[in-house]
Amino acid sequence: xxxxxxxxxxxxxxxxxxxxxxxxxxxxxxxxxxxxxxxxxxxxxxxxxxxxxxxxxxxxxxxxxxxxxxxxxxxxxxxxxxxxxxxxxxxxxxxxxxxxxxxxxxxxxxxxxxxxxxxxxxxxxxxxxxxxxxxxxxxxxxxxxxxxxxxxxxxxxxxxxxxxxxxxxxxxxxxxxxxxxxxxxxxxxxxxxxxxxxxxxxxxxxxxxxxxxxxxxxxxxxxxxxxxxxxxxxxxxxxxxxxxxxxxxxxxxxxxxxxxxxxxxxxxxxxxxxxxxxxxxxxxxxxxxxxxxxxxxxxxxxxxxxx
Numbered sequence: 001x002x003x004x005x006x007x008x009x010x011x012x013x014x015x016x017x018x019x020x021x022x023x024x025x026x027x028x029x030x031x032x033x034x035x036x037x038x039x040x041x042x043x044x045x046x047x048x049x050x051x052x053x054x055x056x057x058x059x060x061x062x063x064x065x066x067x068x069x070x071x072x073x074x075x076x077x078x079x080x081x082x083x084x085x086x087x088x089x090x091x092x093x094x095x096x097x098x099x100x101x102x103x104x105x106x107x108x109x110x111x112x113x114x115x116x117x118x119x120x121x122x123x124x125x126x127x128x129x130x131x132x133x134x135x136x137x138x139x140x141x142x143x144x145x146x147x148x149x150x151x152x153x154x155x156x157x158x159x160x161x162x163x164x165x166x167x168x169x170x171x172x173x174x175x176x177x178x179x180x181x182x183x184x185x186x187x188x189x190x191x192x193x194x195x196x197x198x199x200x201x202x203x204x205x206x207x208x209x210x211x212x213x214x215x216x217x218x219x220x221x222x223x224x225x226x227x228x229x230x231x232x233x234x235x236x237x238x239x240x241x242x243x244x245x246x247x248x249x250x251x252x253x254x255x256x257x258x259x260x261x262x263x264x265x266x267x268x269x270x271x272x273x274x275x276x277x278x279x280x281x282x283x284x285x286x287x288x289x290x291x292x293x294x295x296x297x298x299x300x301x302x303x304x305x306x307x
Contacts, residue, residue, distance in 0.1 A: 001025055002025060002073045002074060002075065002162055003026075003027040003028075003070065003071070003073050004074045004102075005070075005076070006028065008030070008077070008079045008144035009030055009037030009062065010032075010078060010134050011133055011181050012104070012128075012130070014030065014138065015130065015140050016076060017046060018046045018048035018058075019048075019166045019168065020166045021046075021119075023165045023258060025165070025183060027072075029063075030060060030061065030062035030063075031063060031069055031090075032079075033064050036137050040137035041059065041138045042060070043059060045058045045059045045138065046140065048140055049135075050141070051142075052086065055131035062193070066090045066091060069094055070097065072096060073094065073097045073106075077101065077102070080105075080263075080266055081109065081266045082264055082268065084103075084105070084110050085115070096119055099122065101114055101118050101122060102126055102150065102155065102159070102284075103123070103125055104126050104148065106183075106187050106191070106251065107187070107273055108184065109121060110297050119148050124151050125146070125151050125176060126149055126151065127179055127183040128138040129147055129244075130142065130147075130148070131143045131144035131146060131201075131248045131251040134257065143248055143250050143251035144247055144248045146169070147170070148168055148169065148171070149172075150170065151172065151174075152174055152210075155274075161267075175231075176232075178230060179233050181221075181230050181232060182232045182233040184270065184274070185217075185222075185237055186237075186241060187257070187270050188271055189214045190241070190253050191255035191265075191266070191270060192196055192208060193250045194252070194253045194255065195255040195256045195258070195259045195295060196261075196294055199252060200249065200252050201248045201249055201250075201251045202245060202249025204245050205242070205245050211242075217287055218237045220278075220285045221237075221274060221285075224278050224283055227283070228277070228281075254266065255295075262301070265299060267299075271288055275292060
């Protein structure tokens with residue numbers, strides 16, 4: 001029986017726990033510092049809504065006490081990038097000798113940090129286009145089914161069937177860097193713009209001005225990718241961003257959800273990481289830099305007003 005330890009109790013953690021729980025051959029645990037979320041999952045289970053259908057997942061083991069968890073074959077990391085080091089250091093000894101840790105987080109830098117903590121042979125990196133919104137502790141709505149894409153790794157021989165058994169669409173690709181940047185460029189558009197404009201993803205398609213901003217963000221990142229000699233996994237990022245916006249029109253981006261909770265955002269691991277890469281090539285990226293400073297300024301204002 002494969003054992004799975006899910007790190008986090010937000011939208012993605014709830015969605016993946018709910019899906020895996022339907023495979024009776026899986027043993028599932030959740031670890032998160034958000035005890036209110038843990039308590040809801042532990043006592044009431046997960047209310048999981050997808051395509052207009054609500055399923056009630058029976059209670060699962062969820063805790064903020066790492067010593068209460070058991071070692072696992074698979075550790076899935078769904079905390080925010082700025083939380084990764086602090087949280088994952090607590091679970092370093094919870095990966096079984098032949099186990100693997102997979103990060104499907106947004107942004108850059110998580111794979112390198114996890115490889116340092118677990119050892120590179122025990123870490124795989126991936127992305128997912130699954131879109132989910134946390135509607136409350138233990139309550140999640142999936143807006144977009146999406147696909148999981150992971151890198152090539154020896155563990156894929158059992159990881160891919162495990163995900164497929166929970167009805168996930170999953171694939172392995174040799175050029176994962178292309179996929180990572182393919183997702184990063186979408187995150188760099190949707191996350192900060194929806195947070196700043198306070199709209200669901202579909203709100204970016206309401207006027208020409210927000211789409212012009214989206215195009216400008218993309219143009220600057222494409223210039224960076226030419227210098228890095230990285231090709232995207234789709235032919236036209238401008239067209240792709242419009243497709244994603246249409247497919248996930250009712251979804252609230254993770255940064256928008258963070259904003260509503262007055263919580264720190266992942267702007268550093270998304271736009272901030274892109275700007276650091278650009279600096280190495282002496283690229284200015286004025287639009288991305290302005291978006292970055294607007295998010296940082298507005299978040300600082302919100303935190304000050306709520307202190």
